[in-house]
Amino acid sequence: MNINANMGTGGARPHYMNQGSYNQPNQANQQPMPGQQIPPGNYDPNAFMNPNAIFQQPIVQNMAMQYTQQMASTGATMMKKEMEKYVPISRLQYYFAVDTKYALTKLGLLFFPFTHSDWSIKFEQDTPVQPRYEINAPDLYIPTMAYVTYVVVAGLVLGMQNRFSPEQFGIQSSSALAWCLLELAVYSCTLYIGNIQTSLRTLDLLAYSGYKFVGIIVSTLMSIVGGTAAYYATLGYCSLALAFYLMRVLRSQVLPVTTHQTSYYGETDSGYGNKRRLYFLLFVAGAQPVLSWWLSFHLIRYTAPAPVLP
Structure with a gap:
């Protein structure tokens, strides 16, 4: 048998030499051309050789x-x-859960509380109902907006009296905020020293004490129209309405529901304990007219200096 004859040019080649994959490179192992992108989902084994890839x-x-x-x-x-730990965000969300209807109704209640009859605060699973659904619930939206408006109105009045300066905004805002914090600290210390057990929270007290800025704004604006007489008349009515509102809305939270309760020291609250709660209630309601006058009288009682004659 002639082996060379089978290996000649015209002879048949072995079947393993006729397979195209024997001499051709594997397409999966080919390097991509420059600029060529690999289709999504395909794995490039040489990609990890390039840090950017x-x-x-x-x-x-x-x-x-x-x-x-x-x-x-x-x-x-x-x-x-x-x-x-420092700012109770979840609690603040409750006090700002208001809408336009609540704000308008609450402002009407602050000015005309004598027409309101139901002063109870509704609860849902031991949690107070949000202010947008409960008109008697305290909120921080109206006090915050009233505080900002008070600073703006104070700047307006000072500007009309030729006493305005850029520093006045900082003075008015910081002094009003300092008095609010001092008032809140006095209330908290009174409750602690007097051992008065109430359902009021610190933010509740801040909300109730912040409602006085509404009356201050209206009184200050009325002074522009009617002078000092209009200021004192408006301030007197707003203070009386706010005191009546606080007396009614705080009554269910400060005064005990039952006639006999045991205090922290084991004594009965039916006598002296009730008096302390009543005194605290009168103290909160009576402090609002005084603070309202203190935060606004310097904007009204002003006499322009006499012109200097040459």
Whole structure:
């Protein structure tokens, strides 16, 4: 048998030499051409040789996105917990849960509380109903907006009296805020020293004491129209209405529901304990007219200096 004859040019080649995949390179192992993009979902074994191409892999991008979302969620949760230690954000959300209808109705109640009859605060599963659904509930939206408006109105009145300066905004806002914090501290100390057990919270007291800015604004604006007489007449009525409102709305939260309760020291609250609660209630209601006058009288009682004759 002639072996060379079979290996000649015209002879048949072995079947393993006729397979195209034997001499041709594997397409999966081919290097991509410059500028050529790998279709999504295809894995490039040589991509990790290029540091810039690592982050272009779909697997790496998905892992990075999931890790970033997890870190952001964890960071937000930790930040919320840390802020809750100093600022009760969840409680503040309750006091700002208002709408336009509530704001208008509450302002009408502050000016005309004599026409209101139901002063009870509704509860839902031992939690007070949000202010937008309960007109008697305290809120911080109206006191906050009234405080800002008070500073603006004070600047307006000072400007009409030629006494305005840019520093007056800081003086008016800081002094009013300082008096509010001092008032809140006095109320808290009174409750603690007098051992008066109530359902009032610190933010409740801040809300109730902030309603006086509504009367201050109206009284100051009336002084522009009618002078000192209009100021004192309006301030007197607004103070009387606010005192009546506080007496009625705080009654159910300060005075005990039952006639006999045991205090912290074991004594019965039916006698002396009730008197302390009543005195505190009168103290809160009576302090509002005095503070309203103190925060606004310097805007009214002003006499322009006499002109200097040459």
